[in-house]
Amino acid sequence: ILNVEQSPQSLHVQEGDSTNFTCSFPSSNFYALHWYRWETAKSPEALFVMTLNGDEKKKGRISATLNTKEGYSYLYIKGSQPEDSATYLCAFLTGGGNKLTFGTGTQLKVEL
Amino acid sequence: DAGVTQSPTHLIKTRGQQVTLRCSPKSGHDTVSWYQQALGQGPQFIFQYYEEEERQRGNFPDRFSGHQFPNYSSELNVNALLLGDSALYLCASSLAILREQYFGPGTRLTVT
Numbered sequence: 347i348l349n350v351e352q353s354p355q356s357l358h359v360q361e362g363d364s365t366n367f368t369c370s371f372p373s374s375n376f377y378a379l380h381w382y383r384w385e386t387a388k389s390p391e392a393l394f395v396m397t398l399n400g401d402e403k404k405k406g407r408i409s410a411t412l413n414t415k416e417g418y419s420y421l422y423i424k425g426s427q428p429e430d431s432a433t434y435l436c437a438f439l440t441g442g443g444n445k446l447t448f449g450t451g452t453q454l455k456v457e458l
Numbered sequence: 459d460a461g462v463t464q465s466p467t468h469l470i471k472t473r474g475q476q477v478t479l480r481c482s483p484k485s486g487h488d489t490v491s492w493y494q495q496a497l498g499q500g501p502q503f504i505f506q507y508y509e510e511e512e513r514q515r516g517n518f519p520d521r522f523s524g525h526q527f528p529n530y531s532s533e534l535n536v537n538a539l540l541l542g543d544s545a546l547y548l549c550a551s552s553l554a555i556l557r558e559q560y561f562g563p564g565t566r567l568t569v570t
Contacts, residue, residue: 350500382559382561388563389461389462389548389560389561389562389563389564390501390548390550390559390561391561392558392559392560395558435500435501437500437501444506444508444513444514445506445516446491446503446559447503448493448500448501448502448503450498450499450500451500
Protein backbone atom coordinates (compact mmCIF):
# COMPACT_ATOMS: atom_id res chain seq x y z
CA ILE A 347 0.00 0.00 0.00
CA LEU A 348 1.43 3.35 -1.04
CA ASN A 349 1.37 6.20 1.45
CA VAL A 350 1.20 9.76 0.26
CA GLU A 351 1.32 12.14 3.18
CA GLN A 352 0.64 15.84 3.20
CA SER A 353 1.39 18.37 5.90
CA PRO A 354 0.12 20.38 7.50
CA GLN A 355 -3.45 19.09 7.48
CA SER A 356 -4.77 22.66 7.65
CA LEU A 357 -3.37 26.15 7.64
CA HIS A 358 -4.72 29.61 8.41
CA VAL A 359 -2.72 32.55 7.08
CA GLN A 360 -3.27 36.27 6.66
CA GLU A 361 -3.66 37.92 3.28
CA GLY A 362 -0.21 38.72 1.91
CA ASP A 363 1.58 35.93 3.81
CA SER A 364 3.64 33.43 1.87
CA THR A 365 3.13 29.79 2.73
CA ASN A 366 4.22 26.32 1.75
CA PHE A 367 3.03 22.75 2.16
CA THR A 368 4.73 19.39 1.88
CA CYS A 369 3.84 16.21 0.04
CA SER A 370 5.80 13.04 0.92
CA PHE A 371 5.68 9.95 -1.26
CA PRO A 372 7.61 6.69 -1.73
CA SER A 373 10.94 7.41 -3.42
CA SER A 374 11.03 4.13 -5.32
CA ASN A 375 9.30 3.43 -8.60
CA PHE A 376 8.45 7.09 -9.19
CA TYR A 377 6.70 8.16 -12.37
CA ALA A 378 4.96 11.48 -11.76
CA LEU A 379 3.65 13.78 -9.05
CA HIS A 380 0.46 15.80 -9.56
CA TRP A 381 -0.77 18.83 -7.59
CA TYR A 382 -4.44 19.84 -7.57
CA ARG A 383 -6.38 22.70 -6.02
CA TRP A 384 -9.90 21.92 -4.83
CA GLU A 385 -12.13 24.84 -3.95
CA THR A 386 -15.35 24.24 -2.08
CA ALA A 387 -18.28 23.36 -4.34
CA LYS A 388 -16.01 23.09 -7.37
CA SER A 389 -14.09 20.30 -9.11
CA PRO A 390 -10.41 19.63 -8.37
CA GLU A 391 -8.26 21.65 -10.76
CA ALA A 392 -4.82 20.57 -11.92
CA LEU A 393 -1.95 22.86 -10.94
CA PHE A 394 1.17 20.92 -11.92
CA VAL A 395 2.34 17.57 -13.23
CA MET A 396 5.98 16.97 -12.31
CA THR A 397 8.12 14.14 -13.58
CA LEU A 398 11.81 14.95 -13.22
CA ASN A 399 13.92 15.16 -10.09
CA GLY A 400 14.71 18.81 -9.46
CA ASP A 401 11.68 20.01 -11.44
CA GLU A 402 10.43 23.44 -10.53
CA LYS A 403 7.13 24.66 -11.92
CA LYS A 404 5.37 27.99 -11.54
CA LYS A 405 1.90 29.31 -12.25
CA GLY A 406 1.41 32.90 -11.18
CA ARG A 407 2.05 33.14 -7.44
CA ILE A 408 2.10 29.36 -7.00
CA SER A 409 5.20 27.26 -7.53
CA ALA A 410 6.28 23.70 -6.77
CA THR A 411 9.52 21.77 -6.47
CA LEU A 412 10.19 18.06 -6.69
CA ASN A 413 12.78 15.78 -5.08
CA THR A 414 12.24 12.22 -6.25
CA LYS A 415 15.34 10.81 -4.53
CA GLU A 416 14.10 11.71 -1.07
CA GLY A 417 10.41 11.53 -1.95
CA TYR A 418 8.98 14.97 -1.35
CA SER A 419 7.47 17.94 -3.15
CA TYR A 420 6.84 21.44 -1.85
CA LEU A 421 4.07 23.76 -2.98
CA TYR A 422 4.64 27.47 -2.37
CA ILE A 423 2.14 30.30 -2.49
CA LYS A 424 3.57 33.80 -2.50
CA GLY A 425 1.46 36.67 -1.17
CA SER A 426 -1.62 34.59 -0.33
CA GLN A 427 -5.00 35.97 -1.33
CA PRO A 428 -8.47 34.97 -0.07
CA GLU A 429 -9.15 33.32 -3.43
CA ASP A 430 -6.28 30.90 -2.71
CA SER A 431 -8.42 29.35 0.04
CA ALA A 432 -8.88 25.73 -1.00
CA THR A 433 -7.70 22.20 -0.31
CA TYR A 434 -4.42 21.40 -2.05
CA LEU A 435 -3.98 17.76 -3.01
CA CYS A 436 -0.93 15.95 -4.25
CA ALA A 437 -1.09 12.61 -6.04
CA PHE A 438 1.65 10.09 -6.78
CA LEU A 439 1.89 7.93 -9.87
CA THR A 440 4.07 4.85 -9.82
CA GLY A 441 6.06 3.65 -12.77
CA GLY A 442 4.31 1.03 -14.80
CA GLY A 443 0.97 1.85 -13.25
CA ASN A 444 -1.92 3.99 -14.24
CA LYS A 445 -3.18 4.69 -10.74
CA LEU A 446 -2.91 8.00 -8.95
CA THR A 447 -2.66 7.74 -5.17
CA PHE A 448 -3.82 10.93 -3.50
CA GLY A 449 -2.82 12.41 -0.17
CA THR A 450 -5.49 13.69 2.20
CA GLY A 451 -4.75 17.29 1.30
CA THR A 452 -3.80 20.54 3.02
CA GLN A 453 -6.73 22.83 3.70
CA LEU A 454 -5.67 26.46 3.33
CA LYS A 455 -7.72 29.38 4.58
CA VAL A 456 -6.51 32.90 3.78
CA GLU A 457 -8.04 35.57 5.99
CA LEU A 458 -8.31 39.29 5.34
CA ASP B 459 -15.78 23.17 -24.90
CA ALA B 460 -17.66 21.22 -22.26
CA GLY B 461 -15.58 19.91 -19.43
CA VAL B 462 -16.18 16.67 -17.61
CA THR B 463 -19.83 16.18 -16.75
CA GLN B 464 -21.35 13.75 -14.26
CA SER B 465 -24.88 12.71 -13.49
CA PRO B 466 -26.74 12.69 -11.29
CA THR B 467 -25.50 15.39 -8.91
CA HIS B 468 -26.99 13.80 -5.83
CA LEU B 469 -28.46 10.40 -5.16
CA ILE B 470 -30.03 8.72 -2.15
CA LYS B 471 -30.25 4.93 -2.10
CA THR B 472 -31.10 2.23 0.42
CA ARG B 473 -28.76 -0.50 1.60
CA GLY B 474 -28.75 -3.44 -0.77
CA GLN B 475 -29.79 -1.45 -3.80
CA GLN B 476 -27.76 -0.91 -6.93
CA VAL B 477 -26.66 2.41 -8.41
CA THR B 478 -25.27 3.61 -11.75
CA LEU B 479 -23.30 6.83 -12.05
CA ARG B 480 -22.44 8.41 -15.38
CA CYS B 481 -19.55 10.45 -16.70
CA SER B 482 -18.83 12.21 -19.98
CA PRO B 483 -15.15 13.07 -20.45
CA LYS B 484 -13.73 16.35 -21.68
CA SER B 485 -13.79 16.59 -25.45
CA GLY B 486 -10.80 14.80 -26.96
CA HIS B 487 -9.99 12.75 -23.86
CA ASP B 488 -9.94 8.98 -24.11
CA THR B 489 -9.14 7.88 -20.56
CA VAL B 490 -11.60 7.96 -17.68
CA SER B 491 -10.78 7.31 -14.04
CA TRP B 492 -13.20 7.00 -11.13
CA TYR B 493 -12.48 8.00 -7.54
CA GLN B 494 -14.33 7.72 -4.25
CA GLN B 495 -13.87 10.54 -1.77
CA ALA B 496 -15.08 9.88 1.75
CA LEU B 497 -15.22 12.65 4.32
CA GLY B 498 -11.77 13.68 5.51
CA GLN B 499 -9.97 11.54 2.96
CA GLY B 500 -8.28 12.22 -0.33
CA PRO B 501 -9.85 10.73 -3.46
CA GLN B 502 -9.35 6.94 -3.59
CA PHE B 503 -8.77 5.41 -7.00
CA ILE B 504 -11.47 2.91 -8.01
CA PHE B 505 -10.51 2.06 -11.60
CA GLN B 506 -9.51 3.49 -14.94
CA TYR B 507 -10.90 2.83 -18.41
CA TYR B 508 -9.14 3.17 -21.72
CA GLU B 509 -10.30 1.85 -25.08
CA GLU B 510 -13.39 0.41 -23.41
CA GLU B 511 -11.35 -1.79 -21.09
CA GLU B 512 -10.52 -1.59 -17.41
CA ARG B 513 -6.81 -0.81 -17.40
CA GLN B 514 -6.09 -0.49 -13.70
CA ARG B 515 -8.05 -1.13 -10.53
CA GLY B 516 -7.71 0.08 -6.97
CA ASN B 517 -8.56 -1.80 -3.78
CA PHE B 518 -12.30 -1.94 -4.25
CA PRO B 519 -14.49 -5.06 -4.13
CA ASP B 520 -16.14 -6.60 -7.16
CA ARG B 521 -19.38 -4.85 -6.20
CA PHE B 522 -17.82 -1.89 -7.98
CA SER B 523 -17.82 -2.32 -11.73
CA GLY B 524 -17.67 -0.05 -14.70
CA HIS B 525 -17.94 0.35 -18.39
CA GLN B 526 -16.62 2.65 -21.07
CA PHE B 527 -18.53 3.25 -24.28
CA PRO B 528 -17.16 3.88 -27.79
CA ASN B 529 -17.72 7.61 -27.31
CA TYR B 530 -15.43 7.40 -24.22
CA SER B 531 -18.21 8.12 -21.74
CA SER B 532 -18.25 5.84 -18.73
CA GLU B 533 -20.47 4.35 -16.07
CA LEU B 534 -19.73 3.28 -12.53
CA ASN B 535 -22.00 0.60 -11.08
CA VAL B 536 -22.16 -0.34 -7.43
CA ASN B 537 -24.16 -3.38 -6.37
CA ALA B 538 -25.44 -4.38 -2.94
CA LEU B 539 -24.89 -0.91 -1.52
CA LEU B 540 -23.50 -0.58 2.00
CA LEU B 541 -23.72 2.40 4.32
CA GLY B 542 -19.95 2.80 3.88
CA ASP B 543 -20.41 3.44 0.17
CA SER B 544 -21.78 6.89 1.01
CA ALA B 545 -19.27 9.29 -0.52
CA LEU B 546 -18.56 11.75 -3.30
CA TYR B 547 -17.76 9.90 -6.51
CA LEU B 548 -15.50 11.78 -8.86
CA CYS B 549 -14.85 11.08 -12.50
CA ALA B 550 -11.71 12.41 -14.18
CA SER B 551 -10.62 12.31 -17.79
CA SER B 552 -7.23 12.72 -19.41
CA LEU B 553 -5.36 12.03 -22.61
CA ALA B 554 -2.92 9.86 -20.72
CA ILE B 555 -2.33 9.17 -17.05
CA LEU B 556 0.84 11.26 -17.10
CA ARG B 557 -1.16 14.28 -18.08
CA GLU B 558 -3.22 16.29 -15.62
CA GLN B 559 -6.64 14.91 -14.92
CA TYR B 560 -9.76 16.99 -15.48
CA PHE B 561 -12.35 16.31 -12.82
CA GLY B 562 -16.10 16.47 -12.98
CA PRO B 563 -18.21 18.02 -10.22
CA GLY B 564 -18.89 14.63 -8.66
CA THR B 565 -21.95 12.67 -7.64
CA ARG B 566 -22.83 12.72 -3.95
CA LEU B 567 -24.19 9.28 -3.03
CA THR B 568 -25.95 8.76 0.28
CA VAL B 569 -26.85 5.24 1.35
CA THR B 570 -29.42 4.96 4.13
